[in-house]
Amino acid sequence: MFTSQGPSLRELAVQALSSVERGYDLLAPKFDHTPFRTPDRVLDAVEETLARYEGSFGSGLDLCCGTGAGIGMLRRLCRERVTGVDLSAGMLAEAERVYGDGGGGGDGGTGDTAGRVGFVRADARALPAALDDTYDLAVSFGAFGHFLPAERPALFSGVHRVLRAGGVFAFPIGAPLAPASPLWWMVAGFDAAMRVRNAVWRPPFVMYYRTFPLGGVRADLRAAGFTVETVPLEQFGRRPDGSPRWRLVLARKGHREESREDSREDSRQGSHPA
Structure with missing residues (x-):
């Protein structure tokens, strides 16, 4: 297929x-x-925007890294080590095959590319204590549909814990779909089918497209201790009302300045939360 x-x-x-x-x-x-797989266009847009607004970082974490699509981006943005975390041993094996050197991995060992890239098998909702206060940048792509809204506090608290003071948790988020669009009906139908599947079949397979709205996500990030701002991913253009089609969420552990939420949004438009 x-x-x-x-x-x-x-x-x-x-x-x-x-x-x-x-x-x-x-x-x-x-x-x-x-x-x-996360499209290269998305990875490139996030990398370009992070480099422009934040510069380089020390160490980086790819949360729910899958087969490692974001690892190359982190290696370019980060001067020190890069770690991919995922629950699936199969996905980590593929990531290590491409980015590792056979030096371990799986349940917590590391494989290296130029001595910098490692992989850890872990549940993102319960990250190992060994990762605490270790990273300056954490990213995640395409994984949030696997977490129910009630699981976001544990997820975000864990990311907050593994970041150093001033560290950034960055991820792209799309604008809400218009109910009149065919794509809205497609994802609504998919979510409905998954709810029926999970009601009648075990084990559950959690994957939903409409459980990660910007408003609720921002509130949960703040509750976890982050300050939150967004910047437009201009590479994807804007909607007819002028709001960005995609934003990059920048959740920071600690304040850079007292109040900067959405300060980098285009001044012509207000924030249009999803």
């Missing part, structure tokens, strides 16, 4: 009837040949 190298419909069905961890273990060898 998707390409000749991608998973078949049967393989996707088996994945969908598995747990999140087991499903991604099964999908891992073909994951990069599906549309589920």
Whole structure:
């Protein structure tokens, strides 16, 4: 499916009837040949925007790194070590195959590329204490649909804990879809199907597209101790009302200045929370 190298419909069905961890273990060898991998266009836009507004960083963490799409970006932005964290051993194995040197990984060892890249198998809602106060930048791409809204406080608190003072948690977030758009109906239908699946089948496979609105996310980040601002990802243009189609959320551990929330939004427009 998707390409000749991608998973078949049967393989996707088996994945969908598995747990999140087991499903991604099964999908891992073909994951990069599906549309589920974070597009390079998104990675490039985030890298460019972080470099412009924040400059370089010390160490970096890719939360829910999957097969490692964000690792290359972090290696360019960070001067020190880079770590990928994921729950799926299969996805980590693929990431290590590309970015590691066979020096371990899985349950907490590290593989290296130029001695800087390592991988840790862990649940993002319960990050190991060994990672505390270690990173200057944390990023995550395409993983938040796997967390229910009630799980966000634990997720964000863990990221806050592993960041050093002044560290940044950065991730892209899209503008809300218009209910009249075909894409809105597609994702609404997908979410509804997943809710039915999880009501009648065990283990659950948590994956929803409409459970990560900017307003609620901002509130949960603040509750976890972050100061929050957003910057437009201008590479994706703007909606007819002038608001960005995509934003980069910058959640900082500690204050850089007293009040800068959304200070970098285009002055022509107010903030339009999702």
